[in-house]
Amino acid sequence: MVPLEWYLVLAAALFCTGLYGVLSRRNAIAILMGAELMLNAVNVNLVAFWRYLEPAGTTGQVFALFVYAVAVAEVAVGLALILVIRRTQDTVILEDVDLLKG
Amino acid sequence: MTVQQILFILFSALTLGTALMAVTRRNVFHAALFLTLSFFGVAGLFVLLEAPFLAGVQLFIYVGGIAILIVFAIMLTREMMNPAAPGANRQWASALLVAVALCGVLGWVALNHDWQVTPGPVSPDSMSNLGQALVDPQGFVLPFEVTAVFLLVAFIGAVTIARER
Numbered sequence: 001m002v003p004l005e006w007y008l009v010l011a012a013a014l015f016c017t018g019l020y021g022v023l024s025r026r027n028a029i030a031i032l033m034g035a036e037l038m039l040n041a042v043n044v045n046l047v048a049f050w051r052y053l054e055p056a057g058t059t060g061q062v063f064a065l066f067v068y069a070v071a072v073a074e075v076a077v078g079l080a081l082i083l084v085i086r087r088t089q090d091t092v093i094l095e096d097v098d099l100l101k102g
Numbered sequence: 103m104t105v106q107q108i109l110f111i112l113f114s115a116l117t118l119g120t121a122l123m124a125v126t127r128r129n130v131f132h133a134a135l136f137l138t139l140s141f142f143g144v145a146g147l148f149v150l151l152e153a154p155f156l157a158g159v160q161l162f163i164y165v166g167g168i169a170i171l172i173v174f175a176i177m178l179t180r181e182m183m184n185p186a187a188p189g190a191n192r193q194w195a196s197a198l199l200v201a202v203a204l205c206g207v208l209g210w211v212a213l214n215h216d217w218q219v220t221p222g223p224v225s226p227d228s229m230s231n232l233g234q235a236l237v238d239p240q241g242f243v244l245p246f247e248v249t250a251v252f253l254l255v256a257f258i259g260a261v262t263i264a265r266e267r
Contacts, residue, residue, distance in 0.1 A: 001104070001106060001221075002106050002107050002110045002150065004217050004219055005212055005213050005217075006110060006114075007110075007147070007151075008208075008209075008212035008213075009209045009212055009213065010114045010117070010118065010147075012204075012205050012208035012209050012212060013118055013205055013209075014117060014118060014121055015204075015205075015208070016201040016202065016204050016205035016208070017118065017121045017122055017125055017201070018121070018125070019197075019200070019201045019204065020125055020197050020198055020200075020201035021124065021125030023193065023194075023197030023200065023201070024125070024190045024191060024193065024194035024197040024198070025125070025189065025190065025191070026187075026188070026189065026190065026191045027130050027189070029130055029134075029172060029175050029176055029179065030125075030130050030133055030189070032172070033124060033125075033133060033134065033137050033172060034125055036137065036164070036168060036172075037121050037124065037125070037137070037140065040140070040141065040144050040164070043144070043156075043160075044144060044147055044148075047147075047148055047151050047153050047156060048151060050151075050153070051151045051152060051153070051224070052217065052219045052220065053217070053218065053219065053220055054220065055220060055222050055223070055224050055225075056220075056222070056225060058228070058231050058232045058235040058241075059235075061153055061155070061156055061228075061232050062232065062235055062236060062241075062242050064153075064156055065156070065159070065236070066245060066249060068159060068163050069249045069252065069253055070252075071163075071164075071168065072163060072167065072168065072253065072256075073252065073253055073256030073257075075168050075171055075172070076171075076256055076257055076260040077256055077259055077260050077263065079171060079172070079174075079175045079260075079264075080259075080260040080261075080263040080264035081263060082175060082179065083175065083178060083179070083264050084263055084264060086178070086179050087266075092179045095191060
């Protein structure tokens with residue numbers, strides 16, 4: 001059997017890859033893709049903890065399903081916002097969108 | 103090395119390698135294709151973790167839904183992105199530093215904590231247990247219903263935001 005630590009280290013690496021994408025990308029859609037990678041890493045962690053710490057229960061899997069619901073809502077609203085920014089500001093580069101900068 | 107460990111290494115290499123490509127490719131469309139491959143790798147990990155329902159949901163929602171939606175959005179905003187412009191912003195070096203440092207801290211904690219692992223097989227009807235837990239008043243029926251309302255609100259919000267005025 002694969003040790004639990006392997007899954008945790010993999011999820012940490014995947015989470016940090018997504019974090020790097022969120023922090024370093026200019027395109028708004030690419031930033032959203034980084035956030036999706038982070039949510040995936042969290043799901044790997046939740047399912048690994050369920051499998052290794054509480055295989056008789058269901059809590060870890062149920063939490064992962066709720067993460068899916070949040071991820072879907074985030075993508076739907078995020079892409080709608082990006083399309084509106086593209087229409088009104090004529091850009092998808094988030095650095096160029098500075099409407100709230102006093 | 104057992105078969106499971108070899109499969110784990112294969113799936114994690116697929117997931118991490120394509121995830122790294124997805125956050126570093128300059129072309130957003132290529133990045134989205136690599137992201138889809140990364141979602142496939144995570145589905146493989148769920149199969150290894152004996153959560154077949156979640157592996158299926160991963161394929162339906164991420165590969166079938168979110169990846170397609172992202173590709174749509176890229177197509178709709180295609181002409182906005184100058185292919186010669188850099189894909190990363192000016193703070194990419196400090197972002198890399200933060201990500202590597204956080205990865206080091208998380209990995210150190212994961213390797214040094216004494217996890218109380220409960221060995222034991224997954225019950226053969228874990229999938230029906232999962233379905234019952236979601237609608238069980240002693241279980242998760244309230245968060246389940248709140249999630250339904252939340253999704254409805256999010257989709258109405260998305261339509262309202264994106265509508266042409």
